[in-house]
Amino acid sequence: MAEVKERARVSDSAPQPQVVIDPTREPIVVVDDLHIVYRVYGAGGGKGTAATALMRVLRRQNRPQMKEVHAVRGVSFVAYRGDAIGVIGTNGSGKSTLLKAIAGLLPPARGGVYTQGQPSLLGVNAALMRELSGERNIVLGCLAMGLTPEETRAKYDEIVKFADLKPGFIQYPMSTYSSGMGARLRFAIAAARTHDVLLIDEALATGDAKFKRRSKAKINELRKDAGAVFLVAHNLDQVEETCNRVIWLDEGRIRMDGDTKEVIAAYTEATGK
């Protein structure tokens, strides 16, 4: 842990790129010196006996199992209408956290995120229940994403068709589905909604080749309706294909922000791929 902190401090001193505002374009998302800190429980430390716990309470110390993770450290940028922004970086560089913060799901410790409309993550996995049938999960997922009951009914057939399950499976519990079938249904539900700002966190590479092609077409369709798109991916080809701009995150800070080709070239060189 100490080693990580040390490295973080070193990169703190490196200046992040300055934000340049383009007055001719319409901003959709403004991220202003954003810091995200979240707490992790049960992360080891201490002997973990009742006696040590009591001593800790008496000495008014924090729980050793509780660690604060400073995942995003002062990120600023402006996204404009029509932007498709790829977010790249190594594991644990804060990409997913940044996306969740833009969606307003993780409250900022400092700074702020300003958006036009409601950004939303593409994904409903958390709202679905494995014990229930596909049918019920479609309704539940749509309602959880904020569709009205009428919209849910209207979208229902489209979702079933897109998920392309084996006949009859829609009435079985989702726990009986193969992983590919489950992923297809989840994607179909998630894609049933239009978004003001679309946030995609590595949700594309699901299912077989045929479904991959169809989901890619669906994503492009969603992109056209959305004001701006953020894509987190490790697959650089995919980023290069879809995005007109790339943000490179390193240790929770922006290392580079700019044209797709330039940033990816620099990133590939730095990581030695």
Added chain:
Amino acid sequence: MSHPDRFTPPGGESVDTIPEPPTLAGKSAESLAEFAARHGLTQSAARPPLRTYIQDLWQRRTFIWNFASAKSMSMYTSSRLGQVWQVLTPLLNAGVYYLIFGLLLGTNKGVSNYSAFLITGVFVFTFTQRSLTAGARSVGNNLSLIRALHFPRASLPFAMVIVELQQLLVSMCVLAVIVVVTGEPLSWHWLLVLPVLVLQLIFNMGISLVIARMGAFVRDIQQLLPFVTRTWLYFSGIFFMTASLAEKDALQDYPWIAKVLEANPASVYIELVRTSLLDSYRGDLAAHHWGHTHLWWYALAWALVAFVGGFWYFHRAEERYGRG
């Protein structure tokens, strides 16, 4: 000793000072926040004003109901008897208490129909108790949902109370059978059960909102809660008549104790259900010269205070749920 050359504001440096303010090329006068405001962008993780929040929540009512139904359906899928447990659990509970308090300890002094009296008390109290327990877990158990989707967070404690409401409706059907079997007549008084349960539902939603916020930030609440609810159980006149307890010699000098026990919200809702369902119990109360019409005012007041207070309290931390 003054330091005229130091213009730091009182209280020293603010923790929130930005170490390196974002400099904008050519436009350093305008901060990013101002730039965003000029273009009509709104803060993403901000807490919506109370009025919008209530509207959002109302729009989500189908989701709340569906989420609750899905939860209660999936609760029993792994057990062999399935939904039968919805009926069995309250029945077994009532059986245990009847064995101990009715047969072994013989608490049934002054109550003509003790088994119906006891089971009514247990079922009605269980509704409040389980709402409280489920409310405390509602945020912590659904963190992944909170971190993935946007919705008014109060939906979660509400859905948990709805799950318990669905359980209660099953219990109430069981109770109706028990009450008739034990020799109580059907009467128009039974209709009064509905408004009582509605008021109790509102009260339960209120307290589960409060406990949901507490449980979200202090997980220890969940360990402590069983002791709180058990103490509450013994104070709520479930095994004994508060009216006959008040006539005990030890309590004669402290009449306020009886008043407090009577105004206890759990006791209020239990007594109202009993007086509505059990013809004989109305007679028992009259024998002690205790009325029950004033309890309606208590029931209404508790429901309003708990709901309004709980909603306000829960909403005040809306943007912080999910941070851990």
